[in-house]
Amino acid sequence: MGPIPSYTALIREKSDARREAVSLIGMTALSGVAMGASMAVVNAVVGQGEGGATFPNLLLFALLATIFLWSRNYALSRTAIIVQAMLTRIRESIVRKLRDVDLQAIEAIDRERLIKTLSHDCFVISEASESIVIGASSAVMLLFSAFYVATLSLFAFILLCGLVCAAIFHYRRSQRSSRAILDAASESENRLFESIRHLVYGFREVKIAPEKGNDLLDNYILDYGTQAEALRIQSQRQFLKGLASSQTFFYVLLASIIFILPQYQVDRLIIQKITYIILFIAGPMEVFVRALPAAIKANAAAEHIWSVEAWLEGADRDAPAAALAHDLQFQSIGLRELTFQHGEAEAGQGFRVGPIELSLRPGEIVFIAGGNGSGKSTLLLLLLGLYRPLGGQLLWNGAAVRPHNAARYRQLFSVVFADFHLFDRLYGLRATDPGRVNELLHRFGLDRKVKFVDGAFSTLDLSTGQRKRLAMIGALLEEKPIMVFDEWAADQDVTSREYYYTKLLPELKAQGKTIVAVTHDDRYYGVADRVIYMEQGSIRSQEARV
Ligand SMILES: Nc1ncnc2c1ncn2[C@@H]1O[C@H](COP(=O)(O)OP(=O)(O)OP(=O)(O)O)[C@@H](O)[C@H]1O
Numbered sequence: 300m301g302p303i304p305s306y307t308a309l310i311r312e313k314s315d316a317r318r319e320a321v322s323l324i325g326m327t328a329l330s331g332v333a334m335g336a337s338m339a340v341v342n343a344v345v346g347q348g349e350g351g352a353t354f355p356n357l358l359l360f361a362l363l364a365t366i367f368l369w370s371r372n373y374a375l376s377r378t379a380i381i382v383q384a385m386l387t388r389i390r391e392s393i394v395r396k397l398r399d400v401d402l403q404a405i406e407a408i409d410r411e412r413l414i415k416t417l418s419h420d421c422f423v424i425s426e427a428s429e430s431i432v433i434g435a436s437s438a439v440m441l442l443f444s445a446f447y448v449a450t451l452s453l454f455a456f457i458l459l460c461g462l463v464c465a466a467i468f469h470y471r472r473s474q475r476s477s478r479a480i481l482d483a484a485s486e487s488e489n490r491l492f493e494s495i496r497h498l499v500y501g502f503r504e505v506k507i508a509p510e511k512g513n514d515l516l517d518n519y520i521l522d523y524g525t526q527a528e529a530l531r532i533q534s535q536r537q538f539l540k541g542l543a544s545s546q547t548f549f550y551v552l553l554a555s556i557i558f559i560l561p562q563y564q565v566d567r568l569i570i571q572k573i574t575y576i577i578l579f580i581a582g583p584m585e586v587f588v589r590a591l592p593a594a595i596k597a598n599a600a601a602e603h604i605w606s607v608e609a610w611l612e613g614a615d616r617d618a619p620a621a622a623l624a625h626d627l628q629f630q631s632i633g634l635r636e637l638t639f640q641h642g643e644a645e646a647g648q649g650f651r652v653g654p655i656e657l658s659l660r661p662g663e664i665v666f667i668a669g670g671n672g673s674g675k676s677t678l679l680l681l682l683l684g685l686y687r688p689l690g691g692q693l694l695w696n697g698a699a700v701r702p703h704n705a706a707r708y709r710q711l712f713s714v715v716f717a718d719f720h721l722f723d724r725l726y727g728l729r730a731t732d733p734g735r736v737n738e739l740l741h742r743f744g745l746d747r748k749v750k751f752v753d754g755a756f757s758t759l760d761l762s763t764g765q766r767k768r769l770a771m772i773g774a775l776l777e778e779k780p781i782m783v784f785d786e787w788a789a790d791q792d793v794t795s796r797e798y799y800y801t802k803l804l805p806e807l808k809a810q811g812k813t814i815v816a817v818t819h820d821d822r823y824y825g826v827a828d829r830v831i832y833m834e835q836g837s838i839r840s841q842e843a844r845v
Contacts, residue, residue, distance in 0.1 A: 314385035331439025427597035434590025484530035636691035669833030
């Protein structure tokens with residue numbers, strides 16, 4: 300697997316490098332050999348004095364330099380193409396799998412970490428790949444030089460090998476905890492940015508209560524910042540220690556060649572040549588040492604990608620969402636003895652829902668009422684087939700909703716959740732007539748604030764009530780048979796609320812739509828055909844209003 304197993308595994312299994320492995324490794328090695336060989340030519344020419352400066356030697360040098368430049372350029376440009384294509388493919392594969400996993404899986408993971416893997420970790424791999432190729436080419440050049448030294452003096456070669464082993468041993472010891480330090484530094488930075496986020500997004504609260512801001516700044520932002528600073532300095536020191544040990548190794552080597560080798564090797568010319576070699580490899584050696592931290596970071600980023608992939612592979616999913624189906628029939632939906640559990644029941648901290656017994660028929664308006672935390676939103680998620688029930692069945696026209704048909708079933712619904720996400724454009728509704736959108740913007744009193752331009756809304760910078768009205772427009776344009784609204788009217792002014800209950804809902808019902816709406820507005824309960832009361836996760840009662 301090599302010293303950076305996750306990174307190499309990623310390149311091997313997720314990129315096209317496998318097909319080009321021979322040419323890529325060959326070109327990288329060729330560039331190292333050509334660099335070493337051009338050094339050998341320089342050495343030979345200089346060693347021969349004036350007699351060495353011949354046209355054939357010049358040609359040979361030019362040829363080797365060209366091979367070096369061409370092969371390294373080839374390896375670098377192909378690596379860039381392969382790595383970028385690989386990252387695009389990885390992002391696509393992660394996003395595709397992400398789209399299909401269950402809601403419960405998404406709710407259980409760290410979404411920030413997921414986004415960071417798609418952005419930061421992919422960026423780290425993209426940046427590191429160039430350093431890794433140049434580092435590998437330099438390593439080949441160093442190997443070539445070692446063998447070149449062996450042809451000149453076996454003793455010098457043994458000396459070189461001994462010193463290299465000592466340097467590697469020392470380097471590994473000095474870098475032993477570098478990964479742990481890097482991880483701790485990035486953890487401190489995460490906490491630092493989390494605290495800064497509280498300051499930025501809780502700015503109004505901080506303005507009103509300065510002690511919040513002082514506490515955040517003095518005890519969290521500064522503390523985490525200082526921790527991160529100390530860890531980054533420690534990590535940089537470690538890297539510099541590694542660099543210094545490689546430079547010390549270089550000077551010890553040089554001193555050994557100049558002062559010890561002459562005791563065993565009398566040929567001054569050979570000593571001179573080996574000295575040139577040592578001086579020549581100083582640059583590639585530093586390049587190689589500098590590539591190591593980049594490789595360690597790329598390996599850590601690859602580990603994150605692997606763990607996200609593993610999580611996605613293991614997460615529950617429905618059959619992939621089919622293309623939008625317009626022919627979905629809805630005669631009945633039934634929740635039969637449906638049960639669900641939030642969290643661990645054993646830990647005593649979970650929330651149990653059900654058993655729920657509920658039927659839904661076309662063209663009716665059903666209100667769901669109940670106290671805070673009584674399970675209304677959870678009931679909606681169960682009805683929408685977004686949570687997998689623990690027991691019981693969700694029936695669609697008499698047939699059970701299961702992973703193979705759940706995505707299709709969900710297409711029956713348009714939803715405005717209580718904690719809805721407002722999209723900047725009408726995704727999935729490309730063919731929508733802009734005239735219809737403008738008419739709805741006008742109807743919901745948003746036409747002065749929001750314009751519908753090139754398929755997107757001109758702004759989402761709106762009040763909570765206005766944002767909900769915009770979300771409602773999106774839901775109405777979807778033209779689905781069942782509409783689900785979770786406390787939609789809660790943030791509306793009196794006029795919009797009145798409009799919602801007395802005009803919009805009856806109009807939708809008249810169009811044959813079924814409405815399921817969570818509401819606390821008991822003075823409008825007369826609009827509904829039925830009101831369902833939730834209490835502690837169960838339906839306490841159902842009241843027919845007509
Ligand atoms: N994703 C979740 N993970 C764990 N517990 C949850 C989750 N979502 C809701 N709960 C818990 O389930 C219970 C019911 O929540 P739910 O949101 O369904 O109630 P609600 O009646 O809609 O409340 P509200 O009127 O305040 O919106 C609450 O105790 C809540 O803490």
